[in-house]
Amino acid sequence: MNLPQRIAQWWVHGQTWPGASWTRRLLVVVALALLPFLLEAVAGRAWVRIADIALIYAMLAVGLNLVVGFAGLLDLGYVAFFAVGAYAYGLLASPQFGIHASFLLLLPLGAIAAACFGVLLGAPTLKLRGDYLAIVTLGFGEIIRIFLNNLNQPVNITNGPQGVTLIDPLLLGSFSFGKPHSMLGVTVAPVHAYFYLLVCMVALSMLVARRLQNSRIGRAWAAIREDETAARAMGIDTRNLKLLAFALGATFGGVAGGLFAAVQGFVSPESFTLQESVMILCMVVLGGMGHVAGVVLGAIVLTALPEALRVVGPLQKAAFGHVWIDPADLRMMLFGLALIVMMRWRPAGMWPAPGWARRTPSAVGSKPQVAARGRDDAP
Amino acid sequence: MDIFIQQLVNGVVLGSIYALVALGYTMVYGILGLINFAHGDLVMVGALSALALLKVCLAVGLGLPASLALATLGAVLLCGGLGVLIERVAYRPLRSAPKLAPLITAIGVSILIEYGAAMIWSKQYLALPPVIQSTTWQLAGAAITDLQVAIVVMASVLMAGLLWLIRATPLGVAMRATEQNAEVAGLMGIDTHRVIAITFLIGSGLAALAGIMVLLYYGVAHYFMGFMLGLKAFTAAVLGGIGSVPGAMLGGLLLGLIESLGAGYVGELTGGVFGSNYRDVFAFIVLILVLVLRPAGLLGTASGERA
Amino acid sequence: MTLLEARGIAKRFGGVNALDGVSLAIGKGQIYGLIGPNGAGKTTFFNCLTGLYRHDAGRFWLDGVELDTRSPDRVVKSGIARTFQNIRLFAGLSVLENVMVGRHARSGVGALGAVLDTRAFRAEETAVRARALELLGYVGLQARRDEPARNLPYGDQRRLEIARALATDPRLLALDEPAAGMNATETAVLRTLLERIRADGVTLLLIEHDVKLVMGLCDRVAVLDFGQLVIEGEPDTVRRDPAVIAAYLGATVGDAP
Numbered sequence: 001m002n003l004p005q006r007i008a009q010w011w012v013h014g015q016t017w018p019g020a021s022w023t024r025r026l027l028v029v030v031a032l033a034l035l036p037f038l039l040e041a042v043a044g045r046a047w048v049r050i051a052d053i054a055l056i057y058a059m060l061a062v063g064l065n066l067v068v069g070f071a072g073l074l075d076l077g078y079v080a081f082f083a084v085g086a087y088a089y090g091l092l093a094s095p096q097f098g099i100h101a102s103f104l105l106l107l108p109l110g111a112i113a114a115a116c117f118g119v120l121l122g123a124p125t126l127k128l129r130g131d132y133l134a135i136v137t138l139g140f141g142e143i144i145r146i147f148l149n150n151l152n153q154p155v156n157i158t159n160g161p162q163g164v165t166l167i168d169p170l171l172l173g174s175f176s177f178g179k180p181h182s183m184l185g186v187t188v189a190p191v192h193a194y195f196y197l198l199v200c201m202v203a204l205s206m207l208v209a210r211r212l213q214n215s216r217i218g219r220a221w222a223a224i225r226e227d228e229t230a231a232r233a234m235g236i237d238t239r240n241l242k243l244l245a246f247a248l249g250a251t252f253g254g255v256a257g258g259l260f261a262a263v264q265g266f267v268s269p270e271s272f273t274l275q276e277s278v279m280i281l282c283m284v285v286l287g288g289m290g291h292v293a294g295v296v297l298g299a300i301v302l303t304a305l306p307e308a309l310r311v312v313g314p315l316q317k318a319a320f321g322h323v324w325i326d327p328a329d330l331r332m333m334l335f336g337l338a339l340i341v342m343m344r345w346r347p348a349g350m351w352p353a354p355g356w357a358r359r360t361p362s363a364v365g366s367k368p369q370v371a372a373r374g375r376d377d378a379p
Numbered sequence: 380m381d382i383f384i385q386q387l388v389n390g391v392v393l394g395s396i397y398a399l400v401a402l403g404y405t406m407v408y409g410i411l412g413l414i415n416f417a418h419g420d421l422v423m424v425g426a427l428s429a430l431a432l433l434k435v436c437l438a439v440g441l442g443l444p445a446s447l448a449l450a451t452l453g454a455v456l457l458c459g460g461l462g463v464l465i466e467r468v469a470y471r472p473l474r475s476a477p478k479l480a481p482l483i484t485a486i487g488v489s490i491l492i493e494y495g496a497a498m499i500w501s502k503q504y505l506a507l508p509p510v511i512q513s514t515t516w517q518l519a520g521a522a523i524t525d526l527q528v529a530i531v532v533m534a535s536v537l538m539a540g541l542l543w544l545i546r547a548t549p550l551g552v553a554m555r556a557t558e559q560n561a562e563v564a565g566l567m568g569i570d571t572h573r574v575i576a577i578t579f580l581i582g583s584g585l586a587a588l589a590g591i592m593v594l595l596y597y598g599v600a601h602y603f604m605g606f607m608l609g610l611k612a613f614t615a616a617v618l619g620g621i622g623s624v625p626g627a628m629l630g631g632l633l634l635g636l637i638e639s640l641g642a643g644y645v646g647e648l649t650g651g652v653f654g655s656n657y658r659d660v661f662a663f664i665v666l667i668l669v670l671v672l673r674p675a676g677l678l679g680t681a682s683g684e685r686a
Numbered sequence: 687m688t689l690l691e692a693r694g695i696a697k698r699f700g701g702v703n704a705l706d707g708v709s710l711a712i713g714k715g716q717i718y719g720l721i722g723p724n725g726a727g728k729t730t731f732f733n734c735l736t737g738l739y740r741h742d743a744g745r746f747w748l749d750g751v752e753l754d755t756r757s758p759d760r761v762v763k764s765g766i767a768r769t770f771q772n773i774r775l776f777a778g779l780s781v782l783e784n785v786m787v788g789r790h791a792r793s794g795v796g797a798l799g800a801v802l803d804t805r806a807f808r809a810e811e812t813a814v815r816a817r818a819l820e821l822l823g824y825v826g827l828q829a830r831r832d833e834p835a836r837n838l839p840y841g842d843q844r845r846l847e848i849a850r851a852l853a854t855d856p857r858l859l860a861l862d863e864p865a866a867g868m869n870a871t872e873t874a875v876l877r878t879l880l881e882r883i884r885a886d887g888v889t890l891l892l893i894e895h896d897v898k899l900v901m902g903l904c905d906r907v908a909v910l911d912f913g914q915l916v917i918e919g920e921p922d923t924v925r926r927d928p929a930v931i932a933a934y935l936g937a938t939v940g941d942a943p
Binding site: 068072074076124125128131132134135136138139140142143146147150154225274278281285289324325326329330332333335336337338339340342343344347 | 412413414416469472473476477478479480481482483484486487488489490491492493494495497498502606607610613614617652654656657659660662663666667670671674
């Protein structure tokens with residue numbers, strides 16, 4: 001089979017890339033080890049930083065995919081859990097309260113805090129129709145930002161809009177991720193060290209997600225996504241399993257938040273807007289709902305997008321002598337458009353989950369009727 | 380006591396606007412089972428387009444009443460058309476798709492409209508020219524403007540009109556039939572696509588009018604103003620019982636009151652720990668409480684009237 | 687020996703009494719038919735029994751133990767499985783995955799076990815897969831195990847739904863119009879399958895409109911009309927009952943040219 005055929009197989013039929021083997025895995029590891037240095041040599045250190053951020057988003061996308069892709073629940077405020085994790089780390093490892101706890105303690109703490117918020121939010125909502133979750137999470141995403149913005153008085157907790165600064169870098173034993181290190185004659189800068197750590201974290205997230213997907217739990221989520229009533233009738237406690245998906249998704253967000261705080265060195269409410277939630281959703285939808293590797297790819301592509309769009313400003317200036325569309329706004333418009341277009345023409349995403357093609361309905365067409373609302377179903 | 384009455388008045392005005400927007404959510408939800416996230420953004424488009432038209436009309440020397448009427452007409456037509464277009468292009472092809480697809484599409488449409496508006500009208504807060512002179516009356520220690528009265532009266536008339544339309548006209552019967560069972564309604568010769576399009580048209584037109592009321596009341600408009608307003612209006616619809624038209628009206632009014640009184644008294648009640656900058660939180664708390672305590676809403680029952 | 691006993695089951699929708707104090711008893715190993723005109727309350731009875739609806743009054747006992755119908759998953763764990771009138775498969779999942787989902791209530795490794803890939807998890811996965819394959823063989827669908835459920839022809843979908851229900855190890859299998867929409871050949875195959883399931887020790891409760899199938903297959907038949915039990919007994923007795931002829935069969939006979 002030649003390359004175009006392979007690509008056709010993969011793209012059209014949604015099959016796995018043929019020929020997975022240990023040599024290929026080894027190649028991937030070597031490539032990832034060299035990547036930050038290559039990136040720095042070719043495009044500059046700023047791009048290594050962008051790669052770090054892309055990896056954090058990849059973790060977020062994998063986490064949101066548990067909720068949206070696996071269980072079929074729409075979470076429009078996912079960034080709130082990211083914020084909980086980031087502030088948990090930022091507040092307890094910075095001069096804000098003068099506490100400098102270890103990240104080995106803080107990452108699990110952030111994860112648990114995020115999961116608790118997830119349960120608090122999901123418990124009243126998830127026993128109801130699935131789409132209430134969308135609006136409740138949408139609201140929650142905004143509410144958490146209002147609190148972060150305003151909890152600087154009467155007691156200063158979050159430091160308000162200024163955010164928390166001088167957050168400790170990660171410290172593993174005596175190895176600080178905040179300082180450059182010399183190893184085997186190579187200087188490893190903080191951005192490089194974080195890159196390796198984050199690659200490991202993303203790989204771990206993917207492993208966890210994949211194992212969940214191919215388990216009794218993952219099958220139950222898929223059943224709920226396909227037909228909730230039938231899932232209930234098959235003995236699945238749908239409410240608890242939906243809550244589990246939601247809480248696990250939140251956990252991923254919390255961990256990613258802690259790492260984000262450490263990598264950035266500061267957090268402020270501005271990093272946790274609705275736009276961020278929409279972007280993470282876009283990563284999942286574009287990458288391929290339910291496909292772990294696909295959403296990681298989606299995260300990487302969409303994190304790089306704003307950098308690519310940066311040329312749009314000067315380009316407009318050159319062409320019209322005036323910047324009509326701010327690149328950041330253009331990015332959001334493209335996200336909105338992408339969500340609409342993908343749902344209409346390619347709901348499985350750019351890189352569909354293996355075996356998805358066989359799952360497409362044989363006849364996609366709109367029947368002249370309204371979506372079934374399950375009037376015969378249980379209340 | 381004066382503050383109480385003042386907040387009551389403000390709450391009723393705010394509530395009337397919420398109710399108008401909530402109607403759009405509840406009508407679409409009733410008929411399609413879809414949360415139309417873009418609905419709040421149509422309010423924004425209504426406000427910003429009316430503002431732009433008003434400025435043009437005034438600039439060419441038309442009088443205030445004529446300018447206002449033209450701006451209103453233009454904004455309602457624009458939003459109505461936009462609503463129908465959204466339904467036709469984005470939602471209709473997804474009627475038989477899995478439930479997640481139209482929801483994701485709806486959030487996509489919402490984002491697209493917001494940033495489209497940012498491109499057209501910039502991200503600034505745009506102020507209404509100081510052309511509206513409102514008279515203030517004193518009533519039981521509270522200040523009431525004629526603008527406030529006009530908003531409440533207008534909203535009431537519109538809502539009464541909608542109720543009449545749904546209950547007493549052939550179109551209303553077709554709408555209720557489609558809501559009950561679209562397939563059967565289709566078999567009975569009702570063009571359900573058309574009924575759904577009309578539902579979007581009416582809901583979007585009401586959204587435009589609500590947008591104009593917000594513009595006149597607060598004097599500013601902004602590309603992101605539809606987001607929080609939409610969220611609150613949806614909360615109002617859930618509070619009243621989603622799918623129920625009278626419920627949306629009641630829910631809107633109640634939410635307006637809760638928010639006004641809450642924002643007015645939260646400082647006192649919490650000893651100054653929380654201030655009125657938390658006013659947006661009230662709607663959210665109401666939403667969660669309703670979902671926990673009475674998910675069907677105040678007027679929503681299995682056999683309750685819906686439209 | 688009675689397997690399922692229902693006593694005074696009532697369910698009201700608004701002002702309509704969908705079920706008005708229905709009592710019946712199903713013996714172990716029986717094939718029990720529930721018939722009646724459209725809207726008589728048959729599916730409502732199923733939904734109450736399987737916990738999809740909460741009934742307003744009455745109680746169920748399964749093998750002498752009161753049945754907890756507060757949620758469908760508890761009912762399944764107690765040993766009752768069902769199929770749906772309008773087939774409800776997990777359309778996007780493969781045939782095999784559909785049946786594997788049915789094993790959910792009979793397996794127990796949680797998220798942590800799956801993530802850590804424990805020995806118990808692997809053993810359970812192997813067992814679940816083996817049992818699912820066995821059941822696919824039982825209903826004759828093993829060859830199509832990797833196809834998505836939605837690609838199956840109608841009759842196969844019905845049988846897959848039965849296999850999925852059997853995967854929950856039910857003592858009572860409740861089938862809502864299993865022969866609906868089937869041609870004579872498919873019905874005959876179904877009939878053989880149902881008799882085999884009974885022979886393997888599962889009690890069957892079925893709603894069915896195909897009178898010939900019900901009368902030929904069932905040991906006992908109950909007739910519902912307007913939410914009330916009209917008569918209950920052996921097929922021959924029921925067939926001759928004037929009230930049944932009036933309520934149900936009579937209409938069929940009367941309609942015949």
